[in-house]
Amino acid sequence: MNRVLRWLVPLVAIAVLGLLGFGLTRSPQFLPSALIEQPAPEFQLARLSEPSDSIALAELRGRVVVLNYWASWCFPCIQEHPYLELLDETYDHEDVQLIGMLYQDTPENGRAFMRQYGGEWPTLVDPMSETANPDGVYGPPETFIVSPDGVIAYKQLGPLSPRTFPIVKGKIDSLLALRDDAPQPLETAPPETGS
Amino acid sequence: MLSTLGYASAVGALLGAAIMTIAGFRAGLSRGGDEFTATIARRAAYFAFFAMTAGMLAMEVALLTHDFSVDYVARVGSIETPTYYTAISLWSSLDGSILFWGWILAGYGALFAFTRRREWNGPEARTRAPDGRIAAGLRMTPVVTAVIGTVGLFFFGLLVGPSNPFGLIDPAPANGPGPNPLLQNHPLMGLHPPMLYFGFVGMTVPFAFAIAGLLIGNVEARWLRDARRWTIGAWAFLTMGIIGGGWWSYEVLGWGGAWAWDPVENASFLPWLTATAFLHSAMVQERRGMLKTWNLTLMISTFLLVLFGTFLTRSGIIDSVHAFADGPIGPIFFGYIAFVLIVSMVLIGWRANRLHAPGQIEAAASRESAFIVNNLLLVGFTFTVLLGTLFPLIVEAVRGDRISVGAPYFDMVATPIGLALLFLMGIGPALPWRRASGEKIKKAFLVATGIGVAAGVAAFLLGIRQFYPIVTIAAAAFVMTTIVEEFAKGVRARRRIAGRSVGGALVDLFTRNGRRYGGYVVHVGVVVIALAISVSWTWKFEREGTLRDGQRMAIGDYEIEFVDVWATQEAQRVVIGSTVNAYRNGRPLGEMRPRMNIYPSNPQPIATPAVKSSLTSDLYLTLMAFDEAEGSHATIRAIVNPGIVWLWIGGLIMGLGSLISIWPRGVGRSRSAGEALLADTAAAVTSTGPATESEAADEPEPAGVGT
């Protein structure tokens, strides 16, 4: 309508264009967790394979914990399963603990899934999502990496895949390296690099 | 075979668009322009339409015969999908939707060329401007055709290249996955997307007018009148597409509302807002010769926002119910948007001085300043919705984390803006052009203000305590009064001049001045929608309960009684439903069957609500949970939605008003003494314009495309 408006419209248009260009460079599925660098919510949950037995996060201090939320009804969980097995084999030592977290599913279905696809690592049952909710989980598979001092270091939304596996592995390795640089070194296998 | 035919058609359309572009620009802009090149441009537009029609039919045949060797069919088709949903799965996925888009675009191009085909029959066709080019009045048609051709180059190019739906799969699979479950849930899917596409693609024509006007440097009376009429046609489709989308969402998504401010819903609303702004500000240019650059900006912005909306759905940059899977098409669209934006800005900058109009607004209380306030509100609205939609991206760019901007934000900002627009609808039309004396203002608004205030007080006395609903009701009464007064004024004048009966005078208003009185009908539709939103928002309530055998739950006037839970196996899904008997004030309404549909390909069950509509209120049931063991109980959410039917009715009224506005007029008109006077006065005015011939009589209208 006058000079100001005449400049305003193109300015807004160019700003929007820039934003769209930026938008193209990232994925809408990417969602950083609010919990990164926060202490991981504590839990003590029954094991899927032996319901009388339970595991608490607090027991695992000093080790890198990989929490993998999954469900038998979750299709991508099937796709990522081989990568979990690979992860479990890669860190076949005391310093890294992979734990499955059964999310919104029945123990029967969970057991059937593990029987069908295999895997030796423990899975915990979280019947009312009492751990999942504070963990901000909403769409399995989601994988959390908890540092040896109980802080959430990384969250992988969506399945482990050829693309995401190296990222997760790199994160675990750097946590191990960090811990090994700490004043009281433990005797461990040297962290692997690359993949 | 079908694959080859389809691909050849797309290539043919691309060729047609190329000829439209080259011949059209040559005919209209260069010295070599003549009747022959203009005719070639026109015929190329026909040819492109013919080719796209063949391509679309080839795809339809492939879909309906389940020819899974065609890439697109293998991706969206399945033998089990019902025929109706197979037919409309043309627009259920990316490549098919571009094919459909291209077909409509070619249709608009051909229709435009067709409506102006007689232009070259007159003697002007052989007269030359001093610089050797064709007569100024004849340049517009080929150039508009050419600009539509350039848009065609992009869309047909997509079909030939990156989003070719006709690719061959060898060996052909035996069956496909079927379309997205959400898109095969309700018959409205056959209506809402095409309406929206006709609206979206239709905005190409005003855009072509804008670019052609800039290239030629002529945006005068005929240009403006035609550009506005094409805009109204596309706008009417867009309006009904948006409201149809709300209806679809209400009937399918099961959350009880019609509009969720989803990014893609917003993206369809944005061009609607700027097109609405143009429809109003165009009248200021028509009457006062002002706002030329502004109007061009609005026309181009509308087209850019259409592209923006398409980009949002197809690039996967924003997560939405409507998002197609992302593919290589995102960056290509981005490049095209940037190209259109830059070319438009350069053109406007180049012509800015020539378009500068000396007009002035003389008084704050005048029709033109009401239109300016209207534009200010609509464009501010556009900006706000755009900002809200893109804000998550802004935050991510700046801070790296994600936030949401959802319905509560948009409701908060949209309500005051919408109300201001509603009020203005009552003020603007009743104000005279140029300047209103205090006396005139008093006369125009005394009754309406009184009735508006009375309605507000009545709403308060009836127990409404929220601020916005009271204001909406007062504003609606105010606007309706001014509209009724406008009609009364017209009828009185008509009775005096032509001696008609009241009914005859009303018919006269529509047949003789449909543009104005059709516009008022559109306004009535808006008032109806505003009231429906306000009423359903105020009195909507819900209740949820788990019901067992024979148990009843009361929700206001309504009551539901549990009968059973059942499950059926359909071709591609398992449907689990609950049957209940519904009653209103003790009177049986019959059975209702809220359902859940479970598709193998989708992790979330899709709820299909059961709705009993009436003019006063809807009963809306959603199945929330059920007993899967014995089917002995179900958890049902019941929502009573008062007056929501009036949303759809309001949408129809808006469509009807638009139709009246652009209906061809001027056929078989009888003349009385008063009209002879009018005709003479009018003739004095017409002679200034670059009119060629009276084409109103034989000009088919864009509204005819979809009917």
Added chain:
Amino acid sequence: MTPARRSPRRSPWIAAGALGLLSVVGAAHLDAQQTYFGGGSSAVTAADSARDAELDAMTAEIASRFRCLVCRGQSVQESSSQLAREMQALIREKLGAGETPEEIEAFFIASYGDFILLKPRAQGIGLLVYALPIAMFGIAFLAALVKIRSGRTEPAVAGAGGADADRITMQSDLSEDDQSWIEAAIREEV
């Protein structure tokens, strides 16, 4: 608050339905689903006391502030998904335990981030989404005001171009109604 989920006893009619879904994955996945969303929570069942009704209303109000993370475009209050219903139950439980809506909001933000809020907080960069529209309306309003005011001080200039009906001197003996009719008619019939 919520009863333990029942074991998945599949009744014959569901089994028959599920059989139709051929793929093993699809069937297993469907089976699990029916189980988990079948276990309806009692948190939002019909209220039978005033206290319950009040809790329901507050739960609904708070739940409508949150985005349902699995459904795109719906709030937790509107959604029938399992996640949303668990969240509703959690909100109600926290309300029942005496937590304020602000505390509950803070809990959800801590778990899911600002992403869960449908209306951004008006702090930091979030202020922009409220301030920019106001600024934009302010600028546009001032611009319009300048345009209208500048016209007021100068003598009227006849509009350039277009069919300017006002340039025609109307016969003074016409009533205002007739005049407006003529104006309208001229505009339309040019």
